[in-house]
Amino acid sequence: MVKKVVKEIRKFWWFGFWQKGEYILDNLHQQRCQRNDDDYEVKRKVENPIYLDRFGYKVYSQNDEDGIIEEIFNRIGHTNKKFVEIGVQNGLESNGHFLLHKGWQGLWIDGDKKMVAELRSLFKGPIEKEQLVALNSFIALDNINQVVGVDGNYNGEIDLLSIDIDGNDYWIWNEIKCIDPRVVVIEYNAKFPPTHEWVMEYDAKHIWQLDDEHGASLKSLELLGEKLGYQLVGTNVRGVNAFFVKKELCKDLFPQPATAENLYNPARWNLQYISGHPSKKYIGK
Known part of the structure; x- marks a missing residue:
């Protein structure tokens, strides 16, 4: 048995x-x-050199955003070389770090008090030279224009806005009125295919739990950008960030059709963009 x-x-x-x-x-x-x-x-x-994918490289950005941002401004030119970046942690791995090296001025905002304290220590030089403003604030719809426009004193036209808060990104971009960025970099949720519209329900207290409850699909961001006067011009190969440029600046400089279906990159989180050793400190002047 x-x-x-x-x-x-x-x-x-x-x-x-x-x-x-x-x-x-x-x-x-x-x-x-x-x-x-x-x-x-x-x-x-x-x-095809009109697509931005080939120009991506990493200096200090999370992935290959540094190269794509540089190529965008190579095509459209600069104005005041000012940026606002929301969601930077300690600033070492951010879209604004390399821009500081190139002489830009910027405003960094993050909701983590300890991270901002570390940021202020790491970037003491640019802060003391008034090249950089660093604010500790948990961004929501009811404070975004106060924090950026009043506390940060950034108003009117700027060259770049970058949003990476792992949640309400869509809603925050829609709500910002105090600044007029020529270029916007914003995370998209690559889980959703390029034809699908999806936006995370707004939650003022949202903290990302490393799951799929964050941001918006690329199609939804494309439509929001169109409403706000922007054209989708590309995404990075890893499927993390989308890049938008003011429509009147695009002309024939970027791919057509300017749709999620044409410019979507799927999530390729197995790809790594490593450039040298991990950043330890700000090494600019």
Whole structure:
């Protein structure tokens, strides 16, 4: 009797092992097919110089945003070289860090008190020279214009706005009225395909839990940008950030059609953009 039971258990164990093996092989096949599709799509964009994908590189940005931002301004030019960046932690890995090296002025805002204290220590030089303003504030719809326009004293036209707060990004961009950025960099939720509209429900107390409850789909951001007078001009290869430029500045400088369907990059979080050793401090003047 016992031998019979053991025999049955072994049979099911081997069946389960076989099933698991089949699942793994099937999963690998799907990944290989997806990678082939990705390779084709990336190649299509990289070979065409009007797409921004090929220009991405990392100096201090989280991914390859430094290079894409530089290329955008190579095409449209600068005005006052001012930026506002919301969501920077200690500032070392941010979209504004490299801009400071290039002589820009900026406003950094983050909701983490400890991170902002560290930021103020790391970037003491630019702050003392009044090149940089660093504010500790948890941004919401009811305070965004107060914090940026009054506390930070940033108003009117600026060159760049960057939003990375892992939650209410869509709502904050829609609400900012005190500044008029020529370029906007904002995270999108790459889980959703480029045809799908989705926006996280506004929550003033939202703190990201490392899940899919954050931001908005690229299509929803495309439509918001259009309403606000911006054109979607690209996304980075890793599928994290979307880039928008004021419509009147775009002319024939960026890809068409300017849609999520054409410019979407899927989530490729396995890709790493590593440039040298991790940043330890601000090494500018």
